[in-house]
Amino acid sequence: MPQPPSPASRDEPVIRERGDACPGALRLHAADDGFLARVRLPGGLLTVRQASVLALAADRFGDGHLELTSRGNVQLRGLADGCGGGLAELLDGAGLLPAPSHERVRNIVATPMSGLDGADGADRPDGADGPAGPDGLDAPALAMEFDRLLCASPWAAGLSGRFLFAFDDGRGDVASLGPDVTVLGRAAGRALVRLGRAADAVELAGPDAPRAALAAARYFLDAAAEAGTQAWRVSELPAEHALRTAEFVRRLEDAGIAAHAVGAVDWPYAAPPRPGPHGAGGRDRATLCVLPPLGRVGSAQWRVLAAVAEEGGGGLRVTPWRSVVLPSVKTDAPARVEDAGLVIAPDSPWETVTACTGRPGCAKSLADVRADARAVADRARGPLPVHWSGCERRCGHPRGTAWVDLVATGAGYRITAPGRPVPHDVRPPELAAALADARNDPDVVKK
Ligand code: SF4
Numbered sequence: 001m002p003q004p005p006s007p008a009s010r011d012e013p014v015i016r017e018r019g020d021a022c023p024g025a026l027r028l029h030a031a032d033d034g035f036l037a038r039v040r041l042p043g044g045l046l047t048v049r050q051a052s053v054l055a056l057a058a059d060r061f062g063d064g065h066l067e068l069t070s071r072g073n074v075q076l077r078g079l080a081d082g083c084g085g086g087l088a089e090l091l092d093g094a095g096l097l098p099a100p101s102h103e104r105v106r107n108i109v110a111t112p113m114s115g116l117d118g119a120d121g122a123d124r125p126d127g128a129d130g131p132a133g134p135d136g137l138d139a140p141a142l143a144m145e146f147d148r149l150l151c152a153s154p155w156a157a158g159l160s161g162r163f164l165f166a167f168d169d170g171r172g173d174v175a176s177l178g179p180d181v182t183v184l185g186r187a188a189g190r191a192l193v194r195l196g197r198a199a200d201a202v203e204l205a206g207p208d209a210p211r212a213a214l215a216a217a218r219y220f221l222d223a224a225a226e227a228g229t230q231a232w233r234v235s236e237l238p239a240e241h242a243l244r245t246a247e248f249v250r251r252l253e254d255a256g257i258a259a260h261a262v263g264a265v266d267w268p269y270a271a272p273p274r275p276g277p278h279g280a281g282g283r284d285r286a287t288l289c290v291l292p293p294l295g296r297v298g299s300a301q302w303r304v305l306a307a308v309a310e311e312g313g314g315g316l317r318v319t320p321w322r323s324v325v326l327p328s329v330k331t332d333a334p335a336r337v338e339d340a341g342l343v344i345a346p347d348s349p350w351e352t353v354t355a356c357t358g359r360p361g362c363a364k365s366l367a368d369v370r371a372d373a374r375a376v377a378d379r380a381r382g383p384l385p386v387h388w389s390g391c392e393r394r395c396g397h398p399r400g401t402a403w404v405d406l407v408a409t410g411a412g413y414r415i416t417a418p419g420r421p422v423p424h425d426v427r428p429p430e431l432a433a434a435l436a437d438a439r440n441d442p443d444v445v446k447k
Helices: 048-061 084-093 139-151 154-158 206-227 245-254 299-312 333-339 369-379 428-439
Strands: 029-031 034-039 065-068 074-079 108-110 165-168 181-185 190-195 201-205 259-262 276-278 286-290 296-298 316-318 324-329 353-355 386-389 404-408 413-416
Touching (some): 048 065, 048 074, 048 084, 065 299, 108 139, 139 165, 139 181, 181 206, 190 206, 201 206, 286 333, 296 299, 299 316, 299 324, 299 333, 324 333, 353 369, 369 386, 369 428, 413 428
Parallel strands (some): 108 165, 165 181, 353 386, 386 404
Antiparallel strands (some): 065 296, 190 201, 201 259, 286 324
């Protein structure tokens, strides 16, 4: 079971000796296993046709696999040199490249189970009155509306590829991912908008949230320009240029959006959807959450998901936890998905294990971290999430939670767990026992 947020979160290092090198669908990244393309999926939303096109692209140009990212996007790897034009044409034809100038800034996550799991007032984790889900803030719909506004704003192309927007229906799942701009659903169709990690927020009508999020992005770019430090994210602004809620309210008023500041907010937290069927899918139907081990899906497996989604009629939702939510699937869908080698069982050892690319895809890696993770997954279970990294950069590590950190050293792995001594150079024969020990520390788990 995933753990709630804790003070043990760690920030990724700020790298300023080079420009923002985030890959995109048009700006490919040269990796050791070929070129890599990252296709942004605002809200993680995909139609069945778009999903089918991604499988085709993986087979035609790449290594036949898709990777799910920690922002609910999809990556294609092993792309051949010179395939960029063909890939862009394919993606564009499926509506996956609506604004080429903005393709890398469409980093938008949304509550994947919004409207699907029957959340209602009684279920609200923040204890507020009124519905947060089906009758409240429709997080995916607002994310799509915001994406349209973002792509229609030429200045927004100046955001970095790391700036993150979150549309959370009120439960506190994607709001816990450390976004730069957070929209959080409240009772009676209201919403909060938070800048960075501010304790306070502004409150406004839910339908105004996309325009308010756009105004927040503009405010950040103005502050970053004034600071002159090339900040990529809200938290990187120097203190004297930090975003202020009062100024944000003033800007919203100028944009014709009625809003007022609210004091310190008790920000809610909800765990990610667990693998398996979830309720409220209608008669003989369910919403199915599917977990591909380590976020990697073969094109044949992906086509199974697309076929199941087509029967459900609700498309696919790629989550920031490297899973896929399929609304309203038939009763035989779980068995078909499991037969394809994908995880639908809660308490699978893969639920809390993530890894960076490692060897052979990344030249910086000191180990084949995915192979090592697979080798011990069954024998190193525990409540604390674990992330395997091939080097100190720790790409894709968990956010907003305590986690066990394995970093390849060349002679083994350094294993770091909150509040624990740090064993260095743990070699494969001892890895399973050492990792199981770190993941089950009772002092950390009970917090
Ligand atoms: S953490 Fe290091 S080894 Fe892993 S993908 Fe990132 S740069 Fe490569």
